[in-house]
Amino acid sequence: MTTRSNVRLRRVYDPPEPGADGVRVLVDRLWPRGLSKEAAAVDEWPKAVTPSGELRKWFHGGGSADEFRARYEAELAEPGAVAELERLRRLAASGPLTLLTAVRDPGDSHAAILAEHLAE
Template identity: 85%
Template sequence: MIRLRRVYDPPEPGADGVRVLVDRLWPRGLSKAAAAVDEWPREVTPSAELRRWFHAGGSAGEFRRRYEAELAGPGAVAELERLRGLAAAGPLTLLTAVREPASGHAAILAELLTGA
């Protein structure tokens, strides 16, 4: 099971399982203790260039295409496989600072991890 949550929301110990931050930058104003992040694999986060392009007015569809292309790189592929293994072993929560995790890059990543 893969969950999507905001990193600013308090941890849910019985439901979150392994908590994985999937943002390139550490969330503003949040201590590492409060975030309770277990892992931070930067290989599967959108690159700085892609983030800048999107925030400058890039389209969601093109962002998805470019992000999936980044995730096809060797380092990302290995990390995706490792994350799939974690998800198979128990709950996996993808954490992001975006306001609507279900409509951001974390949702794309979750789809790739589940094969949906």
């Protein structure tokens, strides 16, 4: 799946596309189950822009999608995340950047919210 600019969304379990993926960035807080580092072919894993453990637990405990977005965007406004967002924007400006996640539908996940922030 592709988003605006040079930022793409893909499942980490999908095989890499060397000609299209560019820099592959894992945007999940935890390493994906059952996936070796070699198979994932992840170039970067910036935990500062992943949803916190507390936010993940809250959401999986029955939190709403709208409230998740608001809380995640608040986390992305923290200084460490802001600096990492800027670095990722620079990477995307120089070529493809693929955000990888283990969720079944990357377009309806935190990765899509992150992609929106990178496109700003």
